[in-house]
Amino acid sequence: MITGHVRCAELAMAANRLRLTMLTAKWHGSREECFVFTRVRAALRYFNRREVRQEIDTASDNLMAGADTYATHPASPAAHQAFGFVFDDRGDLKLARRHLERSGDEAIWPWAYFGDSGELFEKARMNALLPPLPRR
Incomplete structure (x- = not known):
């Protein structure tokens, strides 16, 4: 049985993976944009502690x-x-x-x-x- 928390975590992971993919050079993004996205997401998680x-x-x-x-x-x-x-x-x-x-x-x-x-x-x-x- 999948709990609500597990399902939310799966959806959040999928959304973050999709956003990171969209920021890659293949989709007209850059390595710098990917880095900023991951750094900012980590900071926001930190701020919620x-x-x-x-x-x-x-x-x-x-x-x-x-x-x-x-x-x-x-x-x-x-x-x-x-x-x-x-x-x-x-x-x-x-x-x-x-x-x-x-x-x-x-x-x-x-x-x-x-x-x-x-x-x-x-x-x-x-x-x-x-x-x-x-x-x-």
Whole structure:
């Protein structure tokens, strides 16, 4: 008998294998795209570990505690976008919003790993109920 967890794992494996195949040179991809995909998938699995989620939450709280002090620091938008990305991916839109409000109006990082960075950044902002960004 196949349990739900086993079936989900089989489907996830098949989907990942298909995506990796599509990124190969044969299908107009590249070795670099394959590497980025596998690295990012491994990172996302890592971020879902309970103890890692707790560390991320603590780091987020620490950044927010000093957010006004470091608002003009050049790395501030990228830090807030990284947290915004993780919380959006996690489905924690309240925390995503806290960071995306402070992340500037241009996608910096890590949105490009998953497609059109501007589109994904805008979608995360919409998920967090933030107003659309001005068009350039």
